[in-house]
Amino acid sequence: MNAPLDAPSGVARMRRSTTAEEIKRLILSTRLRPGDAIPTEAELCQELGVSRSSVREAVRTLATLDIVEVRHGHGTVVGRMSLAPLVETLVFRGVLSAGDDLAALREVVELRCALDLALADRVVAAHVGRPGDPLARLVKQMLARAGNGQTFVPEDRQFHSELLAPIGNRLAGQLVTAFWDIHAAVVPRLGLAGAADLLRTAHAHGDILAAARAGDADAYRRATAEHYEPVTRMLEAAARAAARAEGAPAA
Amino acid sequence: MNAPLDAPSGVARMRRSTTAEEIKRLILSTRLRPGDAIPTEAELCQELGVSRSSVREAVRTLATLDIVEVRHGHGTVVGRMSLAPLVETLVFRGVLSAGDDLAALREVVELRCALDLALADRVVAAHVGRPGDPLARLVKQMLARAGNGQTFVPEDRQFHSELLAPIGNRLAGQLVTAFWDIHAAVVPRLGLAGAADLLRTAHAHGDILAAARAGDADAYRRATAEHYEPVTRMLEAAARAAARAEGAPAA
DNA sequence: CTTCATTTGTTCGTATGTATC
């Protein structure tokens, strides 16, 4: 039963269209939902007619895309299809392009700002007249930590995540959070401290929340622009420094 | 009894997901740029001290993220880190959530529209006073095909891609194109024809280009909203149909 | 055009760690 290659009527011709596609098709055809268990590797070998190694590579491929989630010693389930692969790719692109200049990071920041501005109307519409105590608590924590000269990275992330949560578009919220993750992951690797402006950024978050709950979209947009001003200024300073260094490159 | 692990203190404990990280670190440390060749699988086995199977899995993982690009019989090069993995993930999410309703597709369309609106100022600033003959040619082709009742999928994609090209943010352009791809890949799988409104959509593209070249950001935003009106209306109709079906589910 | 070396693609067999019952 070795010779699976000599079959004349194409059994092996569809192997080039990777096993991962077959597994995706199997998930769709069996109506599996996120969290449901998919067949074990051995069962996939039988059903798809390929070896364990190929199944394993395919499952690994789907796992990196968060289409499936493997649990050691337990099994594999349909994943939640988060934007984690996007984050990983763009983080690497950001640190890879650091040699040239900070173009990749600048593009991420511009996109974050543009997205926040574009969703302004939906955000204020979703927050006007809403209690929103967790967001207010996050702002208080950020102000307290900034007053002590401490950073507030987890609070910052959760603030933007919860701010976008009630707008009725999970994808938009995930995308904003993904770009936040990229931003936060790239900045420290480039050696940019930027420890200043902590209080200013914390206050901007408070202004954003206040504008959203007041239903003032224009004030929301102004606060958002103010929120990005420190990092934008830092990027411009770094770009100028890179331009100066380019004028007299030591080689 | 192979025992290739001579180090007594747990060497094999972190082999799980670190091989891919090692390869990424190697790319960064050797200053490789997109298109440069990375060591062969055999060389990676030696340099990283792992088996070829592990190296293959790691390379496969990085290939699905478009961090590397594998060429059969030739070698592996640093990839261009496109947003293809994002497209693949969200397309699968879109067709997977088709059972419930068209929520995933609706979110993609909303995000496309929001992005186009958010980038309006940059687009008009980049296009005012620009010759832009290829875009005008694309609009003419779309109008001609729509007049004959034909679709114009490639022209539509290229139009949006070239419209965003000169704004000085490649990431934004790639993201808009990625969401276009998701949109275009999900719609036909759901069996939504939507063959009508072809002429209307083609004309909207012409209005978008005219507004951009005239420097009229407000007109650009109006034309963009008009451009998305047919698909938005179709999604609302499908949502109403799904709501009716939910009232009397046949089971 | 053919031959050949190089490199990735696929498969098998086996050993080991880990989680669940």
Next chain:
DNA sequence: CGATACATACGAACAAATGAA
């Protein structure tokens, strides 16, 4: 604790594609 099922990892062999001699 032991037994079972599963994922993780290693190594060897062969197939297929590419490019150069």
